[in-house]
Amino acid sequence: MYLPDHFRETDPADVAGLIAAFPLAAIVAQTEQGLIANHIPVMTEGDAALIGHVALANDMHRIIPDGTPVLAIFRGQDAYVSPNLYPSKALHHRHVPTWNYQVVHVAGRISFQHDDKTKRAIVGRLTRDHERAMNGDAAWRMADAPRDYIEGMLAAIVAFRIDITGIIAKAKLSQNREAADHAGVVGSVEARGLDMMAARMRRDSAD
Amino acid sequence: MYLPDHFRETDPADVAGLIAAFPLAAIVAQTEQGLIANHIPVMTEGDAALIGHVALANDMHRIIPDGTPVLAIFRGQDAYVSPNLYPSKALHHRHVPTWNYQVVHVAGRISFQHDDKTKRAIVGRLTRDHERAMNGDAAWRMADAPRDYIEGMLAAIVAFRIDITGIIAKAKLSQNREAADHAGVVGSVEARGLDMMAARMRRDSAD
Numbered sequence: 001m002y003l004p005d006h007f008r009e010t011d012p013a014d015v016a017g018l019i020a021a022f023p024l025a026a027i028v029a030q031t032e033q034g035l036i037a038n039h040i041p042v043m044t045e046g047d048a049a050l051i052g053h054v055a056l057a058n059d060m061h062r063i064i065p066d067g068t069p070v071l072a073i074f075r076g077q078d079a080y081v082s083p084n085l086y087p088s089k090a091l092h093h094r095h096v097p098t099w100n101y102q103v104v105h106v107a108g109r110i111s112f113q114h115d116d117k118t119k120r121a122i123v124g125r126l127t128r129d130h131e132r133a134m135n136g137d138a139a140w141r142m143a144d145a146p147r148d149y150i151e152g153m154l155a156a157i158v159a160f161r162i163d164i165t166g167i168i169a170k171a172k173l174s175q176n177r178e179a180a181d182h183a184g185v186v187g188s189v190e191a192r193g194l195d196m197m198a199a200r201m202r203r204d205s206a207d
Numbered sequence: 208m209y210l211p212d213h214f215r216e217t218d219p220a221d222v223a224g225l226i227a228a229f230p231l232a233a234i235v236a237q238t239e240q241g242l243i244a245n246h247i248p249v250m251t252e253g254d255a256a257l258i259g260h261v262a263l264a265n266d267m268h269r270i271i272p273d274g275t276p277v278l279a280i281f282r283g284q285d286a287y288v289s290p291n292l293y294p295s296k297a298l299h300h301r302h303v304p305t306w307n308y309q310v311v312h313v314a315g316r317i318s319f320q321h322d323d324k325t326k327r328a329i330v331g332r333l334t335r336d337h338e339r340a341m342n343g344d345a346a347w348r349m350a351d352a353p354r355d356y357i358e359g360m361l362a363a364i365v366a367f368r369i370d371i372t373g374i375i376a377k378a379k380l381s382q383n384r385e386a387a388d389h390a391g392v393v394g395s396v397e398a399r400g401l402d403m404m405a406a407r408m409r410r411d412s413a414d
Contacts (some may be wrong), residue, residue: 001245034276034279041306071244082337082342083351084345093351093356096352097338099231099246127295140289145300170246190361
């Protein structure tokens with residue numbers, strides 16, 4: 001990824017925060033059938049790995065051998081940036097349009113697990129995290145469903161683990177603009193409801 | 208991509224609509240340096256190609272030889288789906304969480320163009336489309352900027368073209384749920400401000 005220094009996201013908390021807020025990864029691999037991608041919600045296991053599961057019917061666990069390098073792409077909010085958003089445009093007209101976005105690329109080696117214990121642990125943690133975030137005390141729990149039903153669902157999935165070999169992250173958020181122009185973009189992304197991007201940009205303003 | 212028939216997006220208008228609404232593609236290639244991805248706003252050229260441009264400083268035009276297969280991934284809105292959203296949960300409790308999303312995968316062969324005419328045409332069309340959508344009659348135009356400035360900006364970019372070899376699209380939008388459960392999910396994604404996903408799901412309800 002093209003990554004000028006001023007757009008490099010270096011704080012591990014920001015990187016982990018983006019993955020947690022936008023957990024649906026595009027997991028890409030080069031296979032004998034060419035490049036393939038699957039969109040899967042994942043979680044981090046500390047700094048070491050990404051973990052998740054796919055349907056047994058999803059061929060990726062058959063066509064991607066254990067140990068294959070994959071790229072997991074996470075993307076936050078994105079926004080077209082018009083020169084009209086820069087107050088300095090009126091002064092010198094030396095601006096062109098661009099696009100703001102936040103991404104995290106996690107490179108690693110994937111492996112698949114079929115054992116019940118691993119699958120149950122991953123499904124349990126995914127459920128806890130997402131249910132607590134959405135439903136609080138009313139969180140759905142695996143134990144709410146009949147045991148035979150959950151057994152059947154677990155039999156129909158495969159767990160995977162991506163052992164992380166490298167992470168790069170980019171926050172292309174008008175950091176290279178002067179203060180008034182930066183503020184113009186913040187106002188616009190906020191007006192468009194891109195709350196997380198606006199909050200991240202406001203933090204840059206405060207720095 | 209794992210693509211059960213009930214999640215396959217087949218209408219070319221829906222596919223084109225998703226690309227137009229979410230034009231920031233993740234363009235992935237297998238290179239000598241491994242898998243790389245860059246996030247770039249692109250446009251379609253009929254059914255034949257995707258076109259766009261990158262910074263001359265972006266190494267992708269140096270490390271991806273012309274004719275290399277690439278995958279351009281477009282993604283619309285996505286949403287965690289809790290079993291709590293299904294009214295039928297209370298009746299039989301036979302549900303588990305899932306994730307809804309819309310994606311388009313465009314496979315093709317990429318080539319890069321350095322000539323001024325191609326670059327100017329692509330920048331012009333990108334600008335027209337996005338400025339008209341955002342600013343209407345107040346659209347910024349390339350002619351608003353000084354000529355020497357635009358010349359300099361054009362000299363600092365490279366155009367590219369991805370000749371399309373295949374497209375697959377997935378709309379994982381609870382189509383496999385009974386009507387009341389489907390409606391429960393629509394209500395939730397609407398409440399979360401996922402307007403485009405809600406609109407697409409409402410169309411399914413009306414079918």
